Amino acid sequence: RSVALGAPWISPEDSVLSWGDFLLNLGFVDTKGHFVIQSTAEDIQDLIRSNRHRRATEVWRSLESIILNETFGIDCYNVLLPQKFGGVGKRSVGDDDREVLIIGETSHYHFNPPQTKLERLMRGTVSETLQIPAHVRWGSQREQVFEAIAEDFMKPATSTVELLLNSTDLDVIVYTGQLDLVVCTPGTVRWVENLRWPGREDYLAAPRVGMGSLGILE
Template sequence: DVSAPILLWLQGGPGASSMFGLFIENGPFQITKHCKIECRKYSWTKSFSMLYIDQPVGTGFSFTDDDKGYAKNLNESTDNVYNALNQFFLMFNELSRNEFYVTGESYAGKFAPALAYKIQNDINSKINLKGIAVGNAFVDPISYLDLNSLLYEMSLIDKQQRRLFEAKEMEIKELIKQEQLSEAFKKYEILFRNSCNGKSLFFNFTGYNSYYSLIHQNEECGSERLSRFLNKCYVKKQLHVGNRTYKGDVKSNFQVVTSFMKDYFLSAKEMLSVVMDNYRVMLYSGNLDIIVAPVFNNRFLNNLRWKHRDEYLKAERKIWRFGKEENIVGYIKNVANFYEVIIRNSGHMVPLDKPEAAFEMIQKFVNNQL
């Protein structure tokens, strides 16, 4: 359908490739455990025109031969994506009237509102922006530095470990307040990703290799097999990417990650509030996520200043059921053009864990039926 709404998908990170969304979460094809391609049952392309962009530069197959080409902050990466979109609609002018939504996951909680804000403030923009939809949105980083309480209440750490974990989180918060953002990021890395022995404090306490789900201790989300597939010579030839190596995740994108070090803990909440005042917005979360647990986003939203805040605080959350058996899929809180959605039994990547529910959700949101 040439008139179908266009959904731009931006992965998180920063440094995670949108090819993950395309091949692992919601694109027309998926990669099996044996690195074979098969059709996806609940592909978002069945209802929408999907556009997947690898950004910031250096992510996926995108590249620069000059260190100055790497984006160093959210503003620079937003400018790059906006320029790419303008080029896209210049080439495919017939699509410029289609409804346009910015979607994504995780750090796209900053990418998406920043891009929407950019489009809104460009009086010459011809992009028909209607809204944004982000999963487990990493909007206001300091709001998520209370994981000691979540891990303790889920019995993943004990009281003694909680005290140490909380102390480390407090150190990071203090560094953020002092605007020592690079130091804050380095301590955050030790807490959740890497330490001197190659393991994070989170791993040493919980045994979990993944902070994307309370259920899966060693979740292999598909990024490794995606890298194997996309780095095959015949695949790269078909994609016209030359001999470039696909760099799909944060671990393989050191340059991108370090370039964003000072930007990582800066909030996008002010841009989000402006977008919420002017467009349709959906923030959805898997109830089993750890790193961007929905309880933290709910707390953040309760304090966010926007024109429907008072109504939001009084709004009733409703149970969402669908399917022949009317199973409980999740919970929805709606005020004006804003939707807060919780999807049951899913973690950080909702379309991966609950593909049918995610597809139903995005269709209903775009069609104003949620």
């Protein structure tokens, strides 16, 4: 038996602290942009460690806006996803950006508003397939949900993963997307390697094994 954690938001501190280096190493920001991102991430770290989690969430939102500006509108869930480009100047963050940044979504959705696309899907194909009556209309409450969890959003959940490792016989599988900034792999590696559990030393000493699909290296 096992549990798989896909791109999990487990340690917000480790994730945001890895964003600046991730973007710099891939060439999406210069050293000045890296400094601004890293400084804000360190402010978030201080807020988390002082248990000011709601304020940490607010600063996290501002950091997403900074990243949008410094990268000219990168997609934070697939950094190589092609984006519309309006010119060489940095973008100002408008109302549409702020709306999607509230729930951690960025410019991919700015150019293709998610609610419109999602509403079409949910009220069209999904409703027809599930034979949902016409008077029952799907609606998005995403902003209200995010606001309700704002206090908890920046709290670490590593203790829950440690509970699974220390108190159950479940295998715990953690995976992330190589092109995902929000839960980028370097940040995930950091908190995984710091987990406290009996198998930690064996895990760290284990040889790395390659993975492939249909004869292609993953």
